[in-house]
């Protein structure tokens with residue numbers, strides 16, 4: 001093992017040995033070399049005369065560039081576009097995102113957080129965490145309605161055991177907190193550790209729990225952790241902010257899990273993908289929360305250093321122009337207003353769908369699962385197979401939906417204008433009748 005990795009591991013063990021136990025083999029071995037990148041960063045600060053460290057080309061101390069590329073970036077300086085961004089991201093962007101997390105998470109109550117690390121959007125963040133914390137055979141606990149990409153990351157790539165619980169309770173109304181806690185308890189009993197993924201608003205169901213449910217989840221997981229189980233909780237906040245009803249909590253689950261137990265490490269993944277309606281920019285963030293009452297800056301910065309090493313080993317750094325664009329947007333007085341306006345358009349569609357179902361229009365063919373947030377909702381079919389329905393809709397009506405299980409289909413109302421919503425559901429209903 002490299003000396004730097006040993007030093008980082010010592011730091012973690014000194015502050016919180018439980019977090020050390022959660023690391024995978026890669027997580028223990030990884031480190032950020034103090035080589036070219038670190039020496040280059042030092043030179044950036046001090047080498048005011050000649051900086052012959054950096055692996056880019058400059059002329060007159062400015063990055064060289066092609067006009068045919070730069071002409072596409074009106075409003076940006078060449079420095080904001082062409083040089084490599086720092087491996088963990090543009091410093092000012094990280095600072096502003098951290099302020100945003102605190103502002104949107106009053107329940108954090110000043111808990112210490114790592115500096116958010118910039119990732120090439122959330123998928124990259126999930127992949128980094130899987131490598132840092134998951135070894136072959138580790139348990140990943142998920143609701144049975146989950147984003148399918150977790151399967152590739154954890155099960156296919158890393159050979160983890162994905163264990164699921166029913167997403168909703170027996171009345172099909174609320175999140176199945178009991179199921180989550182039972183599966184986590186079993187995972188911890190078998191391996192001593194568990195990786196729990198919580199994604200609200202949820203893809204595919206479109207459900208966000210209430211504050212009460214979030215508190216129950218937090219209390220339950222803290223109890224398992226305080227009993228000795230080591231739990232990494234990954235909070236996938238891809239759809240954060242798209243909350244449509246009074247029922248759903250308006251804060252991230254992250255707020256309720258910070259500082260609950262030395263054995264519980266909460267990490268938030270979020271980004272501009274859906275929050276900023278900028279799917280292709282590929283800007284995400286990974287932020288670790290304080291695990292207990294001791295001063296933990298050392299632990300948080302050591303985790304940051306390890307993740308930075310992993311980024312260096314994979315994509316080296318995330319695209320600079322995208323980070324600059326997000327930085328400009330976060331500084332803009334219009335960012336929040338514009339985001340809210342887009343959210344409102346999606347909310348109106350969701351409320352319309354809710355009203356149609358409340359009127360019982362489609363009850364004899366399909367009923368909705370609880371939904372109150374996000375991009376999607378799912379229906380449970382009563383009389384036909386979802387794949388048969390999906391292909392019929394596609395071939396006869398040129399309508400695309402996703403079949404998520406033999407009985408369920410997912411509808412992305414995020415991408416259907418409100419004037420077509422009723423026709424969409426009426427056609428799904430008609431197609432169900434045809435199959436019967």
Ligand SMILES: Cc1ncc(COP(=O)(O)O)c(C=O)c1O
Nearest residue numbers: 121122123147199203236238273
């Ligand atoms: C639950 C969930 N997490 C993460 C992602 C991926 O986000 P990104 O495009 O930022 O990688 C998605 C995208 O569909 C998602 O539904």
